Amino acid sequence: MKNVKTMVSRLIFSVVIMSGFFSLIQAAALNNGLALTPPMGWNSWNVFHENINETQIKQIADAMVSSGMRDAGYIYLNLDDNWMATSRDSNGNLRADPTRFPSGMKALGDYIHSKGLKFGIYGDRGTMTCAGVPQSGSYGNEQRDANSFASWGVDYLKYDNCNPVGDQQTAYVNMKNALASCGRPIVFSICAWQFQSWMPSTGNLWRVSDDIVDRWDNGTSWGKGIIECIDDNRNLASYAGPGGWNDPDMLEIGNGGCTTEEYRTQMSMWCIMAAPLLAGNDIRNMNQTTRDILLNTEAIAVNQDPAGIQGTRISSNNGLEVWSKPLGTANGTTKAVALLNRNGSSSSITVDFASIGLSGTVTVRDLWAKVDRGSFTGSYTMTVPSHGTGMLKLSSGPPATPAPTTVPQQEPIWSGGPYTLNGSSDYVDLPDNITTDLQDFSIACRVNLNSIPDWVRIFDFGGDTNIFMMLTPASGTTGNPYFCITLTGNDGEQGLNGPSALPTGSDQHFAITKSGNTAIFYINGQEVDRNNNMTLKPADMGNTTNNYIGRSQWTNDPYLSGVVDDFVLYNRAISPSEVADLANPPEITIQPTDTPTPTPTPTPTTPPGECNVFFNPNNSTQGVNSSFRIDVMVDSGNQELSAYGFTITYNETILEVVEVEEGSEGFVSAANTLNPGEIIVSGFDTSGTGPGSDLQVLVITFNAIAEGTSPLGLFVDKLVDGGTNTIGTACGIDGSVEVTTALRGDTNGDGAIDIVDALLIAQYYVDLDPSPFIAGNADTNCDGSIDIIDALLVAQYYVELISQFC
Numbered sequence: 001m002k003n004v005k006t007m008v009s010r011l012i013f014s015v016v017i018m019s020g021f022f023s024l025i026q027a028a029a030l031n032n033g034l035a036l037t038p039p040m041g042w043n044s045w046n047v048f049h050e051n052i053n054e055t056q057i058k059q060i061a062d063a064m065v066s067s068g069m070r071d072a073g074y075i076y077l078n079l080d081d082n083w084m085a086t087s088r089d090s091n092g093n094l095r096a097d098p099t100r101f102p103s104g105m106k107a108l109g110d111y112i113h114s115k116g117l118k119f120g121i122y123g124d125r126g127t128m129t130c131a132g133v134p135q136s137g138s139y140g141n142e143q144r145d146a147n148s149f150a151s152w153g154v155d156y157l158k159y160d161n162c163n164p165v166g167d168q169q170t171a172y173v174n175m176k177n178a179l180a181s182c183g184r185p186i187v188f189s190i191c192a193w194q195f196q197s198w199m200p201s202t203g204n205l206w207r208v209s210d211d212i213v214d215r216w217d218n219g220t221s222w223g224k225g226i227i228e229c230i231d232d233n234r235n236l237a238s239y240a241g242p243g244g245w246n247d248p249d250m251l252e253i254g255n256g257g258c259t260t261e262e263y264r265t266q267m268s269m270w271c272i273m274a275a276p277l278l279a280g281n282d283i284r285n286m287n288q289t290t291r292d293i294l295l296n297t298e299a300i301a302v303n304q305d306p307a308g309i310q311g312t313r314i315s316s317n318n319g320l321e322v323w324s325k326p327l328g329t330a331n332g333t334t335k336a337v338a339l340l341n342r343n344g345s346s347s348s349i350t351v352d353f354a355s356i357g358l359s360g361t362v363t364v365r366d367l368w369a370k371v372d373r374g375s376f377t378g379s380y381t382m383t384v385p386s387h388g389t390g391m392l393k394l395s396s397g398p399p400a401t402p403a404p405t406t407v408p409q410q411e412p413i414w415s416g417g418p419y420t421l422n423g424s425s426d427y428v429d430l431p432d433n434i435t436t437d438l439q440d441f442s443i444a445c446r447v448n449l450n451s452i453p454d455w456v457r458i459f460d461f462g463g464d465t466n467i468f469m470m471l472t473p474a475s476g477t478t479g480n481p482y483f484c485i486t487l488t489g490n491d492g493e494q495g496l497n498g499p500s501a502l503p504t505g506s507d508q509h510f511a512i513t514k515s516g517n518t519a520i521f522y523i524n525g526q527e528v529d530r531n532n533n534m535t536l537k538p539a540d541m542g543n544t545t546n547n548y549i550g551r552s553q554w555t556n557d558p559y560l561s562g563v564v565d566d567f568v569l570y571n572r573a574i575s576p577s578e579v580a581d582l583a584n585p586p587e588i589t590i591q592p593t594d595t596p597t598p599t600p601t602p603t604p605t606t607p608p609g610e611c612n613v614f615f616n617p618n619n620s621t622q623g624v625n626s627s628f629r630i631d632v633m634v635d636s637g638n639q640e641l642s643a644y645g646f647t648i649t650y651n652e653t654i655l656e657v658v659e660v661e662e663g664s665e666g667f668v669s670a671a672n673t674l675n676p677g678e679i680i681v682s683g684f685d686t687s688g689t690g691p692g693s694d695l696q697v698l699v700i701t702f703n704a705i706a707e708g709t710s711p712l713g714l715f716v717d718k719l720v721d722g723g724t725n726t727i728g729t730a731c732g733i734d735g736s737v738e739v740t741t742a743l744r745g746d747t748n749g750d751g752a753i754d755i756v757d758a759l760l761i762a763q764y765y766v767d768l769d770p771s772p773f774i775a776g777n778a779d780t781n782c783d784g785s786i787d788i789i790d791a792l793l794v795a796q797y798y799v800e801l802i803s804q805f806c
Contacts, residue, residue, distance in 0.1 A: 041076025
């Protein structure tokens, strides 16, 4: 049922920079900020095929948590074909099959998200999916379907190629554009069964072969074995990198058609090839061997290496192959190596260190045995079983800092703040059922109290007056904070005490974590009490519908008077280091690179009486369809500084917000862009580092979507010093962003600054192709010449190391 086309060849530029120095730059890719490492998760097709239902998927979600899959990085739970009803609704919208998915896709997505997972779904670019479900294809309904996916909370779309209509590339570009306009970030997986050159600029991952089948080789008429999928992906490494990945299809590990060594080979090679890791087994009942393969954190760390370099085959000799994947940087001294034995008997395979760019003494770690093999010179030889793969990490020179063997922890299931409450009627109503099914959990927030009334709840979860969970100053004048879970009032109450007094107006950070029977209470990042017999849990409360910040279920308890900031709820026990980061976020250190650093744009000084907060740059010029960032800075002087209630305004017809993220200095509270033309930021805290210190506290990434000049405004409600003294109120500054069709750095005039522009400048410099430029745009540093520095600056801009040119 697949229409396989011949792969279109692609021109790869290799630019010589200085004698003997080569730079290989990833081909221009889709720049939507997603899939910066290969996606990891689970897909329903390999084990369930078309027979999927709601109960089954919820069980898989539960198993992804209990098995450790989620915490190892497998965060996408992806439905494949046949979830749809056999007709659209009266408005032409896709809908779930009412028998197999009676609660609908939105409810299923909510359940998946409640487990700390992300929700993936399946679609097709034709008139029907591959399962032949009537009206299930998205042809002609791309924006309608993308909007439906967004409304259901979808995070990942696998887009198939069955029952096609019209040009293939156009169909996939149409869905790419629809996803970009749907209002939700959604990873775009192109499933067109063979690589084509337009795919890296269209999707976050793209299939490079037919469907995989649970065999070593000699697949079926419609599918390929593991070794054949490896071969299809072997020569495509130059197209892969952060944000875009070659996809040799899903993992068959644990499905029973291959040997343990063959499954270990699939895991090894998918990790070396920086391929997406999408498990396809029934993880509800996987055995220990399957678990050990899928949860090998050292192999996963190779796959998830932030440099995102796909490994390549170094040598092949009579069925014995050596593959190498640089870790950290292309020219660094640490490599992952795979020794692949295609043959029917065990063989010795040797990796020559010089062939992978290593010299001197090389330390060898065996990633499957999880042991260090020692230090060697020249080469290393390993005996590899039939159809097996040895997986090594090799390092030369001084001992390298070990690569992390775990992936970043998942985001909270609820976050918000600040909530300024008046003590009489204000409170925050959290979502219904937010504590349903919680076993292990964490809660954290920052609190500033105006007064300490008797038994006021800072937060309270529960279904009635006798079922609650809370953090509160206890009665009396000491104000000791207290936390408990109880099912029937004080009967069966299990609690934690905070020994320190809680003075009025203080800026205190509280956190409670529960793992198994151990609950820990933290104040300002430090443990103050522990209960090793906390058998009760939020799940015991049942289906709670009354969840509040700032008030209680009990009608005789007063409301909170003060501010609750940075409120987060996790469905797992966060680590002590994560608690410390929430209480006192660490600074980010930028390591020096070999790339020349441009002269920084002078930071505007703050005139007396005006805001300590400003934009850097205050004004900028961008090109239509380009992405750029604006830094929000603070002149903190030599004092701690907090800002509350600031709003950033822009013209939403000219600029589009892509991302709002914390800067390198200070702790920024939650930000949202729910109102067109506004970014509402609850506040930030930072500490001074000396007179005149200018700190980056917020980074905003915009897309320039139309020509014109957009005002850029910043209004701050209140500035407070480290002693909670108000030092400024109602201050603001103005800036602007001019969007034009001609943009410095856009050498080919396509409205975007990307790696193609860097390559054109480099070509011009080495006289490979004196292509014409848009007047003046190629001279990015305004020094009157077009040289390799200009190419490097454009490359820096592309990876967001700098925010603008001269």
